[in-house]
Amino acid sequence: MxxxxxxxxxxxxxxxxxxxxxxxxxxxxxxxxxxxxxxxxxxxxxxxxxxxxxxxxxxxxxxxxxxxxxxxxxxxxxxxxxxxxxxxxxxxxxxxxxxxxxxxxxxxxxxxxxPEGIGPVDWFGAYAHIGLTAYFGMMDVAGPKPGETVVVSGAAGAVGSLAGQMARILGCRVVGIAGSEEKCRWLREDLGFDGVINYRAEPVADALHRLCPEGIDVYFDNVGGETLDAVLLQLRLHARVALCGMISQYNQGTWQGPANLGELIFKRAKIEGFLVMDYLHRSSEAIKAISGWLREGKLKYxxxxxxxxxxxxxxxxxxxxxxxxxxxxxxxxxxx
Ligand SMILES: NC(=O)c1ccc[n+]([C@@H]2O[C@H](COP(=O)([O-])OP(=O)(O)OC[C@H]3O[C@@H](n4cnc5c(N)ncnc54)[C@H](OP(=O)(O)O)[C@@H]3O)[C@@H](O)[C@H]2O)c1
Missing domain, CATH: 3.90.180.10 (Medium-chain alcohol dehydrogenases, catalytic domain)
Structure with a gap:
């Protein structure tokens, strides 16, 4: 050889x-x-x-x-x-x-x-650390109930797009925040998000006020920074914030803010960070659920x-x- x-x-x-x-x-x-x-x-x-x-x-x-x-x-x-x-x-x-x-x-x-029948591209697109992060972050950490309003940032990204769709599958109203018109169109037209915000085109706080007038029950955060601050202002009583990632901060030497953390007190709200590696022992549960949703056409990536x-x-x-x-x-x- x-x-x-x-x-x-x-x-x-x-x-x-x-x-x-x-x-x-x-x-x-x-x-x-x-x-x-x-x-x-x-x-x-x-x-x-x-x-x-x-x-x-x-x-x-x-x-x-x-x-x-x-x-x-x-x-x-x-x-x-x-x-x-x-x-x-x-x-x-x-x-x-x-x-x-x-x-x-x-x-x-x-x-x-x-797993049998899953190739590398599908594995990373829907399962792996991506689908499992969306699944356990949404289901376990955020725990939205049917009818609740869920906001996802990084919503057109790998984790965010799955997390938002999972909340919709659970019967929630889902608003996605993303960085381009094309991404927002994909979220609304192909994935069925109920509302979208292009954070590069309008202030997020204004858009959240307009799209979530009754407040936000669940926030699945992928970006941190100013977007997290804007969401904190619009939380509803007993809201849950699942801190998945803070990509807006990764190139900086230090973490910024958030400035509006005090809102958690007024709203008796919770904020919780999580890591997918703590859930790997439950992989089969997520893989089974995700496979089913893909088969039924309820989940896309x-x-x-x-x-x-x-x-x-x-x-x-x-x-x-x-x-x-x-x-x-x-x-x-x-x-x-
Ligand atoms: N907790 C865990 O176990 C876990 C596991 C996997 C991933 N994560 C986290 O999940 C998040 C998403 O990861 P991913 O792999 O799915 O990546 P991704 O969302 O597919 O790609 C990253 C996206 O982040 C957005 N972004 C980049 N810089 C930004 C900024 N300064 N402000 C706002 N948005 C910005 C961009 O979308 P726009 O066009 O919308 O700006 C970009 O497309 C990351 O924060 C990552 O660290 C956490």
Missing amino acids: PSLTNRQWRLRSRPQGDMTREHFRWTEQPVAEPGDGEFRVRVRYLSLDPTHRLWVREAPSYFPPVPLGEVMWGSAVGVVEASRHLGFAEGTLVAGRFGFQDYAMSNGAGVMPL RVDVVNGLENALDALGKLFQGTNQGKLLVRVAGES
Whole structure:
């Protein structure tokens, strides 16, 4: 067999503002053969996520920072290409944190086979850490009841679009906040959101006042910052705020605000952060529910696939500019 080369992106320095390819180094190494109890994965699709920015900070997030010089971490799906592990046969499609590289060696820790019949693109678009975050964040943390008003920010994004649709499935009235007319049109016309706000076109506080005159029962927050502040002003009695993410803050060194936190007192409201990794033991519950909704046509998603590992770091910028159309992925090799 000809010798294989593993192309990798390694962290070179820690960004202060935007994370770009300048903060990484491209390396090429020969691919090793698996030892006893190991298997080698050929990465097919790599997930690009806002949280990558948090992993490269100096300060720890929910993980210690990616060490300088290490292959950048990232969730990926690949195929087991060579195996000396009894639990992972060659040819199996597997998901794991294989990183920004062509090949990963694994002992099986944190790796799971994809459920039967689900390919890598569908996996990341509707399930994986995306669908599970939407599901547990909405169902468990926010817990909306039929008839309640739910607001979702980052609503046209991977997590937000699923979270909003799940609230609609539960019988809620859902208002989405997103950053372009095209995204707002998709939310309203294709996903059936009841109201939409283009935060780049009008002040969010005014729009919420107009669209949620009786107040907001649930807020699923993906962006933080000024949008969170605007929502806090419009909360209803006993509202719940599920803090999923704060992408507007990730390129800053410190967290900003919120200035209107005192509203929680007046409204006897709750705010709660959560991480999808705390719910992984309940994955099968979410996968079953999501599969059913997809089959019934109640849940839709879109994916934005960029070709080539070499383009991964430039593509990451799309998440922070808002130019990704749905779940952002890199096709590293093979078909969907
Ligand atoms: N808690 C968890 O376990 C967990 C798991 C996964 C993801 N998350 C979080 O969920 C959020 C969404 O992640 P995703 O993977 O689904 O990404 P995504 O929403 O598909 O993409 C990111 C989107 O964020 C919006 N955005 C970027 N900068 C912004 C800013 N300054 N202000 C307002 N909006 C901004 C952009 O949409 P617009 O065009 O609308 O601006 C962009 O398209 C992130 O905050 C992420 O960290 C949390």
